[in-house]
Amino acid sequence: MRELLENLDRWGVHPECVVTDRYPLTDVETAYKTADQGKGGKVAIVTEEVTA
Numbered sequence: 001m002r003e004l005l006e007n008l009d010r011w012g013v014h015p016e017c018v019v020t021d022r023y024p025l026t027d028v029e030t031a032y033k034t035a036d037q038g039k040g041g042k043v044a045i046v047t048e049e050v051t052a
Contacts, residue, residue, distance in 0.1 A: 019044045 020041035023031035
């Protein structure tokens, strides 16, 4: 994962530019269906950020 993140940064590819669909963990089934259809870009499953 570290190498992937370093390469993405080096290549100037940032997830917020390529992710087209975001789903909460509670909608993981919908997220997988969306990804399986191949009609969009990248699908991300997101969690809420914890703030201290």
